[in-house]
Amino acid sequence: MSEHFRVHGGARLVGEVDVVGAKNSVLKLMAAALLAEGTTTITNCPDILDVPLMADALRSLGCQVELEGDVARITTPAELSFHADSEAMGKLRASICVLGPLVGRCKRAVVALPGGDAIGSRPLDMHQSGLEKLGAKTWIEHGCIVAEAEGLHGAQIWLDFPSMGATENILMAAVLANGTTVIDNAAREPEIIDLCLMLTQMGAKIEGAGTSTLTVHGVTELKPTEHRVIGDRIVGATWGFAAVMTRGDVRVRGVNPHHLDLVLEKLRMAGAEVTVYEGGEDEGFRVVMDGRPKAVDFVTLPYPGFATDNQPFAIALSAVSEGTSMITENLFEARFRFIDEMIRLGADARTDGHHAVIRGVEKLSSAPVWASDIRAGAGLVLAGLCADGATEVYEIFHIERGYPGFVENLRKLGADVERVTS
Numbered sequence: 384m385s386e387h388f389r390v391h392g393g394a395r396l397v398g399e400v401d402v403v404g405a406k407n408s409v410l411k412l413m414a415a416a417l418l419a420e421g422t423t424t425i426t427n428c429p430d431i432l433d434v435p436l437m438a439d440a441l442r443s444l445g446c447q448v449e450l451e452g453d454v455a456r457i458t459t460p461a462e463l464s465f466h467a468d469s470e471a472m473g474k475l476r477a478s479i480c481v482l483g484p485l486v487g488r489c490k491r492a493v494v495a496l497p498g499g500d501a502i503g504s505r506p507l508d509m510h511q512s513g514l515e516k517l518g519a520k521t522w523i524e525h526g527c528i529v530a531e532a533e534g535l536h537g538a539q540i541w542l543d544f545p546s547m548g549a550t551e552n553i554l555m556a557a558v559l560a561n562g563t564t565v566i567d568n569a570a571r572e573p574e575i576i577d578l579c580l581m582l583t584q585m586g587a588k589i590e591g592a593g594t595s596t597l598t599v600h601g602v603t604e605l606k607p608t609e610h611r612v613i614g615d616r617i618v619g620a621t622w623g624f625a626a627v628m629t630r631g632d633v634r635v636r637g638v639n640p641h642h643l644d645l646v647l648e649k650l651r652m653a654g655a656e657v658t659v660y661e662g663g664e665d666e667g668f669r670v671v672m673d674g675r676p677k678a679v680d681f682v683t684l685p686y687p688g689f690a691t692d693n694q695p696f697a698i699a700l701s702a703v704s705e706g707t708s709m710i711t712e713n714l715f716e717a718r719f720r721f722i723d724e725m726i727r728l729g730a731d732a733r734t735d736g737h738h739a740v741i742r743g744v745e746k747l748s749s750a751p752v753w754a755s756d757i758r759a760g761a762g763l764v765l766a767g768l769c770a771d772g773a774t775e776v777y778e779i780f781h782i783e784r785g786y787p788g789f790v791e792n793l794r795k796l797g798a799d800v801e802r803v804t805s
């Protein structure tokens with residue numbers, strides 16, 4: 384028995400939708416709980432499969448983890464296991480972020496090389512070289528990354544590329560190192576700021592969060608804390624694109640609109656009227672679209688550039704826009720595999736290296752399609768909303784790794800979508 388989504392195109396999405404905590408933040412915050420003995424509480428956790436998987440990974444290291452509603456309570460023992468090679472570890476990409484905390488706490492780690500999305504090659508060289516600068520030896524053995532250190536010391540580290548994962552791992556090892564570490568060309572994503580905020584609440588001394596230079600003054604121990612996960616800007620963007628593509632009117636709550644500045648600007652360029660709401664319970668934005676979207680170009684880059692995770696939505700939007708769009712992918716080469724599925728739906732698209740040219744068509748045409756990763760899956764559903772007839776989207780477990788209540792939210796906004804068991 385398998386499940387898929389059946390999407391009947393044609394509805395205009397109208398209404399309100401709530402966004403909960405960011406997948407790409409919560410998993411790192413859960414790993415950060417390894418850094419302090421005692422109970423750390425994380426709130427606004429999304430109800431997605433990766434959270435219980437991460438909980439299992441932490442349990443295999445000796446933590447007790449309670450998941451209740453949107454709250455995760457992680458109790459970290461004085462003595463942690465440093466063998467992170469359980470089945471759960473291999474299943475999610477973010478499991479690699481236990482590497483830094485384990486090296487920080489235990490001075491050694493054996494971490495299964497991560498699974499996750501099929502979006503292209505995901506090397507760990509910068510994670511390794513950063514930890515080596517801090518005094519660890521690292522190598523790959525039997526499908527695991529192994530790290531060992533006598534002790535960790537502060538260092539000057541220049542990253543070749545502002546990698547989120549490498550920044551997070553180096554940061555989480557450096558907070559317990561002896562002396563000062565400077566990470567240059569660090570990632571600036573809002574999820575990195577969220578992690579820095581939680582680590583600071585735990586007693587870490589970090590300067591420069593949200594800039595390309597992070598300075599970390601090592602401390603001898605951290606204490607547990609309570610922290611609320613930031614809203615998921617990628618899920619927020621998904622709803623924004625859906626509103627424009629279906630010529631709808633969608634109010635999105637629970638996400639900081641400034642984390643979406645460039646996305647919202649692109650939606651305006653496509654012809655949407657966008658209103659932002661700052662702070663408090665109303666935080667979010669509203670996208671109102673009247674008429675056919677105009678073609679816009681997109682270039683993916685690390686934050687504050689246009690997120691690679693939003694690239695499938697950019698392609699889906701371009702496929703139904705008036706005019707020709709150029710999409711440039713600078714992070715993950717295999718993300719363009721999604722275009723083959725879009726072509727099944729009638730998109731006029733071709734790729735050349737890391738560029739794609741999409742000539743918008745008036746309407747897409749339904750077909751069976753297969754999700755290859757979380758965002759590609761969501762992008763196919765958005766495309767299905769603009770297609771004639773019923774589009775069947777398979778391999779939906781990918782989508783459910785990133786979108787809590789996706790079908791329910793779509794239906795609430797008026798989409799004709801159902802989950803089908805076959």
Ligand code: UD1
Pocket residue numbers: 406407408410476477504505506507508509510511544545546547548549685690691692713714715
């Ligand atoms: C995270 C996000 C993912 C997002 C990506 C880029 C999580 C769980 N996942 O992934 O959704 O698409 O950021 O915003 O947070 N690289 C190297 N060597 C390394 C590390 C990275 O060459 O040691 C390269 C990668 O191949 C890629 C680029 O750097 O081209 C960015 O990757 P990175 O920011 O590390 O992505 P992740 O942290 O894996």
